[in-house]
Amino acid sequence: MGAKELLHFSSWSIILYASYIPTLLAVSILAVICWIPSRTGLSESDTDYITSDANGSASGGEFNSVVSGNYYLRIDCRHRNFDGDNTLLPYTPPPGGFIKCTRAPASPQYQSLSDVEVLWQALNETFTHSSNVSTVLFYRNRTSEMDINMSLGVSDIFSTYMESSILTVAIVFIFLRVGFLVKLVSMVCVVLLHFVVYSVQNLFFPYRYDDLPYQLTTWFPILILIILFHILDRQMEFTARTDFLWQAKLKVEQDDVETMRGINKILLENILPAHVAQHFLHSSSSSRVTQDLYHERYNCIGVMFASIPNYKEFYDENDVNKQGLECLRLLNEIICDFDKLLLKPKFSSIEKIKTIGSTYMLASGLRPGLEDQPGGSNVFHLILWIPSRTGLSESDTDYITSDANGSASGGEFNSVVSGNYYLRIGIFVTTVVIVAVCSYVTLVDVQELQDVEVLWQALNETFTHSSNVSTVLFYRNRTSEMDINMSLGVSDIFSEHYHLAILPLASNIFLPRQSWRPAFRIHRSVPKQRGLNHGPVIAGVIGAQKPQYDIWSNTVNVASRMDSCGVVGRLQVTEDTAKILMASGYDCKCRGQIFVKGKGTLTTYFVKMPYESI
Numbered sequence: 001m002g003a004k005e006l007l008h009f010s011s012w013s014i015i016l017y018a019s020y021i022p023t024l025l026a027v028s029i030l031a032v033i034c035w036i037p038s039r040t041g042l043s044e045s046d047t048d049y050i051t052s053d054a055n056g057s058a059s060g061g062e063f064n065s066v067v068s069g070n071y072y073l074r075i076d077c078r079h080r081n082f083d084g085d086n087t088l089l090p091y092t093p094p095p096g097g098f099i100k101c102t103r104a105p106a107s108p109q110y111q112s113l114s115d116v117e118v119l120w121q122a123l124n125e126t127f128t129h130s131s132n133v134s135t136v137l138f139y140r141n142r143t144s145e146m147d148i149n150m151s152l153g154v155s156d157i158f159s160t161y162m163e164s165s166i167l168t169v170a171i172v173f174i175f176l177r178v179g180f181l182v183k184l185v186s187m188v189c190v191v192l193l194h195f196v197v198y199s200v201q202n203l204f205f206p207y208r209y210d211d212l213p214y215q216l217t218t219w220f221p222i223l224i225l226i227i228l229f230h231i232l233d234r235q236m237e238f239t240a241r242t243d244f245l246w247q248a249k250l251k252v253e254q255d256d257v258e259t260m261r262g263i264n265k266i267l268l269e270n271i272l273p274a275h276v277a278q279h280f281l282h283s284s285s286s287s288r289v290t291q292d293l294y295h296e297r298y299n300c301i302g303v304m305f306a307s308i309p310n311y312k313e314f315y316d317e318n319d320v321n322k323q324g325l326e327c328l329r330l331l332n333e334i335i336c337d338f339d340k341l342l343l344k345p346k347f348s349s350i351e352k353i354k355t356i357g358s359t360y361m362l363a364s365g366l367r368p369g370l371e372d373q374p375g376g377s378n379v380f381h382l383i384l385w386i387p388s389r390t391g392l393s394e395s396d397t398d399y400i401t402s403d404a405n406g407s408a409s410g411g412e413f414n415s416v417v418s419g420n421y422y423l424r425i426g427i428f429v430t431t432v433v434i435v436a437v438c439s440y441v442t443l444v445d446v447q448e449l450q451d452v453e454v455l456w457q458a459l460n461e462t463f464t465h466s467s468n469v470s471t472v473l474f475y476r477n478r479t480s481e482m483d484i485n486m487s488l489g490v491s492d493i494f495s496e497h498y499h500l501a502i503l504p505l506a507s508n509i510f511l512p513r514q515s516w517r518p519a520f521r522i523h524r525s526v527p528k529q530r531g532l533n534h535g536p537v538i539a540g541v542i543g544a545q546k547p548q549y550d551i552w553s554n555t556v557n558v559a560s561r562m563d564s565c566g567v568v569g570r571l572q573v574t575e576d577t578a579k580i581l582m583a584s585g586y587d588c589k590c591r592g593q594i595f596v597k598g599k600g601t602l603t604t605y606f607v608k609m610p611y612e613s614i
């Protein structure tokens, strides 16, 4: 969400929530008013003068604050008249009615009460001595009658009814999680029910206001309350709907951001090695980090340049190759094949640095943190070109491979689930053409191997002791055949492909041929020359626009020279690299001393490939 939209959203939210304030205020005031234990027919000002409790004891609310003046008191009772001498006189009211019986104004002390204190005492006395007194009529003066009807005991029941109405409506409003219309209908039903109860009950008949029926005066505040609740409900629903829409929009935007982030990550990882891309992605928020030069130092890195030396001559802009387009297509095919190969997990330690024209530049061992490990400084990687063997498909190599000398090695083999494996080993006796077609002719052994480790050992043993082994058939089970045909010895004739392999070497961990992974194919018809060197390098990212990850050092310069001064079809290495390779069991042939531009005279070696006779 942009800043503008955020501002828009915030201002709308503020307006929305601000619109609640008057509504809430009105609801609060109404609730307070309704909670006052009023009586029907009593105006607010009446209750300011006098109230009574259920037992008949009088108590003055705001009574003491009433200004002094002439007050006249008239006391009514249900059953008996009350005379001036505080004597209750027998009285029979008419049926169904509450009869006011006026005390004869004989006693001067009740007739005119100029002092509120005296009036108060008189009332107290009256209620103390007369349990049957039900109504006190209280005159401010003789002309305007201000009745204070005190229905002892009944008023409490009545106010409870009022409160219950309000509470029910409030509960419906607050806790019912339904649509605003359903809520409105429920609230109206509640009020109607209460209205009916008020109407049919005879409890409240004495409390009438002279102008309006008490049912209306009771019903009216609740009606207002419902209207306010309904308005509030609409507002809440509106807010909820708006929130929902905003959230939906936000989710879409978040998804877009996630997608963009993913795309950025993929793009960045295509430009930079994964660990470098991670560094930039995680530090993108801090501009200081991105402005700093990103660099890494490594002690022992294998660097290889592989080039197509005659590409410049091969490239021609004529009509046959569509003005050079076909040449470019071929180059692209070769480079893309390399790229695809490097995507495989098993080549994760090899990093493509870049292509320079028709030269492919790779480095192995560019893994940060490696040098911190014990003995890590001795670890380095070499990249070799080795020929493949005919008959291996890409998927086969995922399961099992073998090297030129016959030692078996498992690519993704160890990840194959355990089960019953059957091994059949054949010896090549017929012509190479038959090998290509039939793959094997003689079965020398059939073994049942339940463990991949055992299978692995068996393969190793077979290849070590039997140089004539030409074919291995590998069955996952008896029914579904998963053949891995390894045609040993005939690779020279049939190798139409070159495979790229890595050879990790360490001074303490010697992993020679088991790590060979023939996997990459490239047309042999395209001549190649390669140069390999190892040593310290410094890696880093340069450039603000289109940043590029690269490596620099004399190691790189020499590796480049090994390529440029090399021989077509040969892998040329420096003396130091050759020594390591030879110590690891590789055949290297000394080329002799050659002049290398910028480096003087250097002794170089050619690494013997299985298909080469040097």
Ligand SMILES: Nc1ncnc2c1ncn2[C@@H]1O[C@H](COP(=O)(O)OP(=O)(O)OP(=O)(O)O)[C@@H](O)[C@H]1O
Residues within 6 Å of the ligand: 356, 361, 550, 551, 552, 553, 556, 557, 558, 560, 561, 597, 598
């Ligand atoms: N990071 C790199 N990427 C590509 N090529 C490199 C890199 N570092 C060095 N080289 C190549 O290594 C070769 C040797 O470099 P060096 O600095 O020794 O000589 P130079 O005089 O700069 O090269 P040249 O004579 O080819 O112009 C050069 O051809 C250079 O292009």
